[in-house]
Amino acid sequence: xxxEVVKEDIIDLGRLxxxxxxxxxxxxxxxxxxxxxxxxxxxxxxxxxxxDVNMEWYxxxxxxxxxxxxxxxxxxxxxxxxxxxxxxxxxxxLRDVAEAGRFGMTLPEAIRVASRGKYGxxxxxxxxxxxxxxxxxxxxxxxxxxxxxxxxPLVEKMIAIIIKANNAGGNVSxxxxxxxxxxxxxxxxxxxxxxxxxxxxxxxxxxxxxxxxTIFIMNSVFLPAMIETNVEGSMINIPIIEQxxxxxxxxxxxxxxxxGIMAGVLQDGxxxxxxxxxxxxLFTGVAALIILGAF
Numbered sequence: 001x002x003x004e005v006v007k008e009d010i011i012d013l014g015r016l017x018x019x020x021x022x023x024x025x026x027x028x029x030x031x032x033x034x035x036x037x038x039x040x041x042x043x044x045x046x047x048x049x050x051x052d053v054n055m056e057w058y059x060x061x062x063x064x065x066x067x068x069x070x071x072x073x074x075x076x077x078x079x080x081x082x083x084x085x086x087x088x089x090x091x092x093x094l095r096d097v098a099e100a101g102r103f104g105m106t107l108p109e110a111i112r113v114a115s116r117g118k119y120g121x122x123x124x125x126x127x128x129x130x131x132x133x134x135x136x137x138x139x140x141x142x143x144x145x146x147x148x149x150x151x152x153p154l155v156e157k158m159i160a161i162i163i164k165a166n167n168a169g170g171n172v173s174x175x176x177x178x179x180x181x182x183x184x185x186x187x188x189x190x191x192x193x194x195x196x197x198x199x200x201x202x203x204x205x206x207x208x209x210x211x212x213x214t215i216f217i218m219n220s221v222f223l224p225a226m227i228e229t230n231v232e233g234s235m236i237n238i239p240i241i242e243q244x245x246x247x248x249x250x251x252x253x254x255x256x257x258x259x260g261i262m263a264g265v266l267q268d269g270x271x272x273x274x275x276x277x278x279x280x281x282l283f284t285g286v287a288a289l290i291i292l293g294a295f
Contacts, residue, residue, distance in 0.1 A: 025079060025272075029072045039064035058249050062286050065257055069279040073264075076272025083152045085121040090155065091184040093119050093126060094162075098176035107166050108139040125149060140166055158183050197266050201277075204263040208281055211255055212288050215248050219292050249289060256282035 043060035045051045055063075096117055100110035115130035117123075125146055132142045140163045147159045158179050165175040223244065260278025267273055 025072065025075055028075050032067055032071045036064040036068035039067060058246060058253070062249075062253055062282065065253065065282055066279060066286075069257070069260070069275040069282065073272055073275030073277075073279050076270065077276045080268065080270055080273065082121050083150060086125065086150055087152055087154045087183070087187055089119040089122040090158065091180040091187070093117070093122060094158070094176050094180035094183065098173045098180065101171075101173035101176065106139075107162075107172055108133045111139060111142070154183060154186055194268055197268070200266050201263045204259050204266070205281075208255055208259050208285075212252070212285060215252065216288070216292060219245065219248065252285040252289060253282065256285045 039060055042051070042053070043057045043064065046053060046055070046060060047057040053060075093114055096114040097107070097110045100113045101107065105113065111126075111133055112130045115126045117126075119126060128149075129142045129146045132145065133139055137145075143159050143163055147156050161179050162172070162176065165172050257278045260276075260281040261271065261274035263281075264274025264277040265271060267277075
């Protein structure tokens with residue numbers, strides 16, 4: 001009796017879809033942006049003199065951007081890497097399913113047999129799909145649930161072709177072989193594109209570090225010389241020099257955030273990856289300014 005209840009729960013496709021893993025990235029993004037917004041408001045109040053805290057307004061702005069960029073950027077990159085690993089091993093799984101189908105197995109049987117293999121990050125998803133099929137979920141529905149969990153363009157395209165071929169009848173093994181070949185070629189093209197974009201990303205990083213080096217030279221050589229000249233009786237105003245240092249800090253923040261997002265988008269077209277690079281650049285820039293004593 002208990003087995004029948006469990007089986008009914010698993011075959012309940014509506015419940016299976018409703019219990020799919022929630023998108024943690026949205027929660028992280030909303031929480032971090034909310035906290036960053038509070039920090040930005042505090043920075044504005046410090047700037048206009050409404051409140052007094054132990055931090056300058058530009059320090060609060062930097063902190064706000066670090067909070068906004070870091071958590072979601074690293075989480076999104078980790079999710080993207082997991083999906084890329086799944087796409088990388090998907091052709092191997094489809095090939096094994098096709099080989100099992102050539103021995104006369106149906107699609108559900110071939111998926112259960114292929115699930116015994118090792119496919120890296122894809123293995124837990126394949127075994128979950130095989131378990132659902134074993135408990136009576138139709139193969140096409142199990143495949144669709146797999147798509148809903150992974151949600152990548154390549155997986156959606158490949159699985160849609162397999163589902164249509166299975167519903168149409170005929171030899172699914174040939175379709176699986178063709179799909180596996182296409183998936184492997186698409187991954188190779190994507191890897192080549194990323195490799196080409198690495199050069200442009202490195203140019204952005206080099207330009208940013210050159211900018212940091214320029215600020216280092218001006219802050220350690222040029223501005224101290226101006227202060228020394230002022231001490232000797234020139235008309236140069238020291239508050240203006242301090243304002244120049246603030247301009248340097250703001251420039252670092254703007255360049256780090258903007259260049260970082262651009263670098264990430266160029267690398268793989270994902271804003272989350274750009275946020276990660278923006279966090280890295282901003283953290284590096286702030287650390288450099290702290291070492292200079294200008295932050």
